[in-house]
Amino acid sequence: MNKFIRKKRFITTIFLSLACLSSHIFAKPAFNPDSKWAFGDWNGTRTALADRGYEFTLGYTGQFAGTLHTEHKGKGSAYADQWTIGTKFDLDKILDWDATRAEIKITHRGGQSLSQESNALSEKFFQTQEIYGRGQTWRLTDFWIEKSFLDRHLDIKVGRYGIGGEFSRADCLFQNLSLCGGQVSKGAGDQWYDAPVSQWAMRARYHLQPELYLQAGVFEQNPVNGNATTAKDGFNLSTDGSKGAIIPVEVVWSPKQAFEKLPLPAEYRFGYFYSTVDAKNVKYDYRQSNLDQPLNDDYHKNSFWVSMKQQLTTQGGDKSRGLTVMGQAIFFDDETSIYKDIQNVALVYRGLFESRIQDEFGLGVARIHINDDAQKFKNSSLAHGFNSEVNTELYYGLKLMNWFMIKPNIQYIHNIGANASNGNAWVGGVKFNMEF
Numbered sequence: 001m002n003k004f005i006r007k008k009r010f011i012t013t014i015f016l017s018l019a020c021l022s023s024h025i026f027a028k029p030a031f032n033p034d035s036k037w038a039f040g041d042w043n044g045t046r047t048a049l050a051d052r053g054y055e056f057t058l059g060y061t062g063q064f065a066g067t068l069h070t071e072h073k074g075k076g077s078a079y080a081d082q083w084t085i086g087t088k089f090d091l092d093k094i095l096d097w098d099a100t101r102a103e104i105k106i107t108h109r110g111g112q113s114l115s116q117e118s119n120a121l122s123e124k125f126f127q128t129q130e131i132y133g134r135g136q137t138w139r140l141t142d143f144w145i146e147k148s149f150l151d152r153h154l155d156i157k158v159g160r161y162g163i164g165g166e167f168s169r170a171d172c173l174f175q176n177l178s179l180c181g182g183q184v185s186k187g188a189g190d191q192w193y194d195a196p197v198s199q200w201a202m203r204a205r206y207h208l209q210p211e212l213y214l215q216a217g218v219f220e221q222n223p224v225n226g227n228a229t230t231a232k233d234g235f236n237l238s239t240d241g242s243k244g245a246i247i248p249v250e251v252v253w254s255p256k257q258a259f260e261k262l263p264l265p266a267e268y269r270f271g272y273f274y275s276t277v278d279a280k281n282v283k284y285d286y287r288q289s290n291l292d293q294p295l296n297d298d299y300h301k302n303s304f305w306v307s308m309k310q311q312l313t314t315q316g317g318d319k320s321r322g323l324t325v326m327g328q329a330i331f332f333d334d335e336t337s338i339y340k341d342i343q344n345v346a347l348v349y350r351g352l353f354e355s356r357i358q359d360e361f362g363l364g365v366a367r368i369h370i371n372d373d374a375q376k377f378k379n380s381s382l383a384h385g386f387n388s389e390v391n392t393e394l395y396y397g398l399k400l401m402n403w404f405m406i407k408p409n410i411q412y413i414h415n416i417g418a419n420a421s422n423g424n425a426w427v428g429g430v431k432f433n434m435e436f
Contacts, residue, residue, distance in 0.1 A: 033401040038436045053093030057105070058436040059084040063129040063175055064429060065114040067121065068410075071423030074119025080111030080132040082196070086142065099152055102159075105142035107196040109135070120425055123417030125368050125389050128427050130172060130180035134197050134226065139234035141196045155205040160237075163219050164194030166203050167248040167271055168305050170328060175409050175431040178366035178391045179344055183330050184273065187339040187368075188301050191275050192246055193219075193226045200239065211255045219246040221277050244276035264311040264319065275301040279336040282374040301337065305330040321351030338374045343367050358399035362407075366391045370418045377418075390414040395431070406432040 030040040039058075041047055046056065061084075066077030086105030091097040113132040115121045127133060144159025157166070168182030177186065185194040193199060203217035224241040228234040250271035258266035279299045307328040315321035327345035334340060346364030351357040369388040370377055377386045395409035409429045416422035 036402050036435065038401075038403045038434060051093075053090035055088040055090075057084060057086040057088070060434045060436070061131050061432070063131045063431045065128040065175070065411075066428055067114070067118050068426040068428050070118070070120035070425040072120045074121070076114060076118035076121075078112040078114040078117045078129065078132075080109070080113060080129045080136075082110075082131050083108045084141075091145075097147070099148035100145065101147075102145040103142045105140075106138065107141045108138045109133070109196060111136065114427065120423070121413070121416060121427075123419065123422055124413060125417060126177040126186055126366075126391065128176055128411055128413075128429060130175060130177040133177075134193075135228040135230075135234065137229060137234050138231040139196045139198070139228065140237075141198050143198065144201075153207045155207075157203045157205075158201070160198035160200055162195035162197055162199075163192055163201070163217070163246060163248065166215065166217060167250050167273070168269065168307065168328075168330075170307055171309065171326065173348060173360070173362055173397075174346065174364050174393050174395065175407065175429045176364075176366070176391050176393045176411050178342070178368060179346060179364040179393055182305075182307070183328050183342045183344065183366075184303060184305055187330060187332050187337055187342055188273075188275075188303060190226075191221055191277055191279075191301050192273065197225050197228075199225050212251075212253050214249075214251050216249045217247070219248075221246050221275065243278070246273055246275050246277075248273035258310060262310070262312070264314065264322075266310040267308065269305070269307045271306075272304040273302060277301070281335050282338055282371060282376065283335060284375065299335050301333065303330055303332045303337070315351055318351070321357060323347060323349045332371070334371050334373060338371050338376050340369045340371045342369070356398070358402075360397040360399075362393070362395045362397070364393050368418065386418050387420070388415060389418040403435040404432070406430065 029035055031038055032040060035041065060081065062081040064079045067075040084105065084107050086103060089102040091100040091102055111132065114128045115124050140160060142161050144157055144161050146155065146157040148155045164182045164185055168184040170182045172180040174180050181194065185192045199222060200220040201217060203215060205213050205215040207213045220239060220242050221244050222239065222242040224233055224236050248271060250269055252269050254267040256265050257263035277300065278297045279301050281299050305328065309324060309326040311322060311324045313322040325347055328343065330342045332339050332341065344364060344366035346362060348360055348362045350360045352361055353359065367388050367390050370386055392412045393409055395407045397405050397407040399405050409431065411427040411429060413425045416425060
């Protein structure tokens with residue numbers, strides 16, 4: 001009976017929350033610069049609901065990019081965006097389910113890519129607007145439940161979510177895709193799907209120590225999810241069309257004080273993934289009559305990665321301010337990937353000025369190196385010009401309000417598409433985030 005009452009209260013609270021949103025959305029202190037949300041605290045209702053286990057999210061990210069200078073004709077500009085709507089549930093508070101959490105999140109992507117609007121950038125590997133891609137449509141991005149066992153040493157998460165939210169995870173502070181988030185999906189994106197894509201999955205995480213854990217997962221590999229262009233496919237829950245599974249493993253060390261001489265927070269990751277999906281050997285020329293099968297069960301994608309984020313300094317002893325270095329190195333198998341490896345490194349300083357303690361400054365460089373044996377490059381008449389594409393971004397993030405940050409940036413792309421004949425380009429951009 002008690003469980004029934006709690007479930008009834010759970011459903012009732014959802015409807016009451018929606019009613020409160022509509023009635024308080026424009027009530028003061030909406031658009032208060034000191035509030036965490038543009039629509040305010042709904043006269044205290046939002047905080048009260050969070051205390052009861054319901055946390056609501058409504059966010060918007062917009063990104064503009066335009067060519068400032070290119071060595072070839074084809075200047076252009078583009079704007080892309082994403083809406084995020086979601087709710088997190090603390091089921092310990094709501095239903096007395098010990099150490100249990102759940103989340104539902106829906107996203108919508110829209111707009112255009114600069115690579116589509118500018119001929120000079122049409123062969124660029126990764127987008128100058130990281131928010132673009134995977135289909136400009138509505139998607140079910142998160143739909144999962146997570147529970148801890150064995151005195152919270154073991155954590156199991158099942159449902160639908162992106163791989164990059166759990167494995168090869170990294171901050172997305174920059175606008176250039178090669179400097180945003182984990183880079184495994186950038187080099188193996190035909191099989192490894194990050195948000196906003198979700199797929200059926202299970203992840204198990206075991207804490208060997210409070211600051212050290214080992215995790216492994218199994219993720220459905222279904223092109224219907226990755227290639228969605230309509231809301232129907234974006235909300236696909238069927239396994240029809242599945243090709244196999246992505247199996248990642250990872251060790252994560254996240255100390256609060258990394259080293260004796262550097263007693264500041266850090267995170268270090270070491271991981272590997274293997275795909276059971278049959279793949280194409282990129283070294284073969286499949287136009288030959290005896291190699292007309294595009295997939296072969298002898299070849300499967302795999303790669304390993306290392307990544308780090310280490311705070312180096314504080315400002316006045318305040319750990320929320322100071323200099324942080326972060327970087328990644330990903331190495332792909334040379335039989336199924338057109339990329340050999342990807343590396344990036346970035347410096348981010350938060351609270352540089354006393355009058356702007358929530359602002360941040362970022363400088364990052366990424367290198368995408370091609371697989372020299374891939375037929376895509378060997379067959380080109382310009383093969384001698386192929387090597388690596390290098391992306392650099394400099395931004396300054398202004399926290400104008402607690403719920404609004406804007407990041408003007410400038411990007412430099414060297415060897416567009418890793419091809420010297422494509423030249424280089426300067427791109428200007430603006431990225432902003434709003435929490436409603």
